[in-house]
Amino acid sequence: MSTQHSTDEERFQSLIDGLPRLTNPRGERLPLRGSRLEGELPPDDGRAREILAALDARGIGLCARVKPHDTRSLECAVRMGRLQQELDLPVGVHASEALYGFFNGAEHTLHVDSHGRSFSDSSFGSRRMGCPFRLESRKTEIQSQMRSIFEAYRNARIDVSFVYFDWEIDGPIEWNGAWASAKRCRVCTEHLPDLAQNFFGFQKRLRRIRSRLQRECAVDIISQYHPNALVGNYAVYPHAGIRYWYDYFETLPDGAPYIADQYARYRPWYEHEFDEAGYTFANPVIYTWYPTWSWYPGFEVDDYRWFYNMLLVASNAGASTPSEVPLVPWVHWHTTDAPDGMEAVPQMSECAYRELLAHTFLRGADSWMMWCPAGETLSELQLLQKAYDEAGAWPQYASRGTPVLFEVPREPGPVVSARRRGGTLLVRRTDFTDTTDAVRVRVDGRTLTVPRKDGEYQELPLGM
Numbered sequence: 001m002s003t004q005h006s007t008d009e010e011r012f013q014s015l016i017d018g019l020p021r022l023t024n025p026r027g028e029r030l031p032l033r034g035s036r037l038e039g040e041l042p043p044d045d046g047r048a049r050e051i052l053a054a055l056d057a058r059g060i061g062l063c064a065r066v067k068p069h070d071t072r073s074l075e076c077a078v079r080m081g082r083l084q085q086e087l088d089l090p091v092g093v094h095a096s097e098a099l100y101g102f103f104n105g106a107e108h109t110l111h112v113d114s115h116g117r118s119f120s121d122s123s124f125g126s127r128r129m130g131c132p133f134r135l136e137s138r139k140t141e142i143q144s145q146m147r148s149i150f151e152a153y154r155n156a157r158i159d160v161s162f163v164y165f166d167w168e169i170d171g172p173i174e175w176n177g178a179w180a181s182a183k184r185c186r187v188c189t190e191h192l193p194d195l196a197q198n199f200f201g202f203q204k205r206l207r208r209i210r211s212r213l214q215r216e217c218a219v220d221i222i223s224q225y226h227p228n229a230l231v232g233n234y235a236v237y238p239h240a241g242i243r244y245w246y247d248y249f250e251t252l253p254d255g256a257p258y259i260a261d262q263y264a265r266y267r268p269w270y271e272h273e274f275d276e277a278g279y280t281f282a283n284p285v286i287y288t289w290y291p292t293w294s295w296y297p298g299f300e301v302d303d304y305r306w307f308y309n310m311l312l313v314a315s316n317a318g319a320s321t322p323s324e325v326p327l328v329p330w331v332h333w334h335t336t337d338a339p340d341g342m343e344a345v346p347q348m349s350e351c352a353y354r355e356l357l358a359h360t361f362l363r364g365a366d367s368w369m370m371w372c373p374a375g376e377t378l379s380e381l382q383l384l385q386k387a388y389d390e391a392g393a394w395p396q397y398a399s400r401g402t403p404v405l406f407e408v409p410r411e412p413g414p415v416v417s418a419r420r421r422g423g424t425l426l427v428r429r430t431d432f433t434d435t436t437d438a439v440r441v442r443v444d445g446r447t448l449t450v451p452r453k454d455g456e457y458q459e460l461p462l463g464m
């Protein structure tokens with residue numbers, strides 16, 4: 001797909017041409033959304049409505065990407081919202097740019113050394129990351145950016161229903177060189193006297209500040225204008241105090257704690273980040289990050305090296321997210337962020353990815369969001385849409401079924417996930433060996449017997 005030189009309208013049309021209509025209509029489910037599923041609708045309202053409706057029939061919901069201080073982007077966004085509302089479609093907004101940037105390079109946001117000289121932490125790339133304790137003064141400008149967007153929607157009588165952020169490299173972050181920089185900073189060491197010995201204390205304090213900035217500058221403002229909107233940020237989700245993956249820009253500092261699993265180094269993570277930020281949907285990240293395959297040489301099945309890690313992430317979020325909070329993971333199939341010049345690793349198979357998506361659904365996912373480079377858009381969506389449509393055949397389990405199994409086998413073998421509704425369960429069993437034996441698992445003190453059935457959901461009764 002040659003997206004680089006096509007207009008947004010051509011891009012939308014290529015998705016409509018390349019994807020079938022859902023066989024199980026979307027109904028009340030959250031649509032598929034994502035980084036390539038945004039852009040400008042054509043000027044003719046009739047044609048724009050046709051595109052929105054055709055994408056909805058394929059399970060896709062567009063988001064308007066709004067930029068603060070950009071009148072034209074706001075006009076386009078509000079127009080998309082109006083057309084979505086006229087068609088009774090959910091109004092989606094991608095507002096990342098309204099949250100940038102707390103660290104804007106200004107002197108008064110930087111660390112201060114023992115001689116009173118300011119300095120920034122350059123270990124995160126081009127942004128001048130500064131002092132976590134010197135950000136209060138930045139709130140007014142960010143809040144005003146946020147307000148200008150969501151007030152415009154309200155003034156146009158449009159009810160925004162879904163807002164997502166991809167706010168990453170900005171604000172307090174404890175990874176990379178941040179701990180080392182803080183140890184050199186007079187302000188940081190005044191706030192955290194045991195900083196050098198206590199990584200957890202440093203992490204907790206930074207995550208609390210980070211969460212509060214998001215609540216005060218994004219969630220609280222959006223909810224004033226659009227109290228029913230779901231609001232979430234990339235990589236912020238309930239979890240059990242551990243993170244099984246690294247973002248592309250993150251490295252573990254020397255001396256920081258970790259939990260080893262083969263060559264993987266999982267990180268303890270501040271548990272209350274999601275609650276304190278106030279987000280209303282959970283937004284974990286389940287990607288085929290390039291290093292993942294090399295972490296698990298103990299698994300002889302290539303696909304299980306991917307599947308295992310991704311299922312750990314999905315299960316951690318699924319088991320920790322309350323049933324009333326929608327869970328919408330970011331997903332990506334093609335090997336993610338492979339560095340130039342590095343040896344290629346075996347690509348996760350299409351089949352294993354499709355199985356993974358089914359297990360994320362049974363472990364609590366309500367929908368998915370997709371990130372990918374432009375050239376992968378159609379092939380990624382073809383796989384994702386198929387999984388979305390398959391899950392859509394079971395609306396009674398999606399809306400009222402409770403995920404009951406979160407185990408991640410430590411060896412390749414049968415993997416079982418299930419949502420329970422009364423005495424029956426919707427089950428998926430995926431095998432990574434040749435065994436054909438039935439598997440027995442315990443659910444609420446009763447036995448569930450699961451025969452092998454490749455590539456399909458099974459509806460099974462719970463035994464004694």
Ligand SMILES: [Zn+2]
Pocket residue numbers: 110111112130131132133182185186187188189
């Ligand atoms: Zn500092």
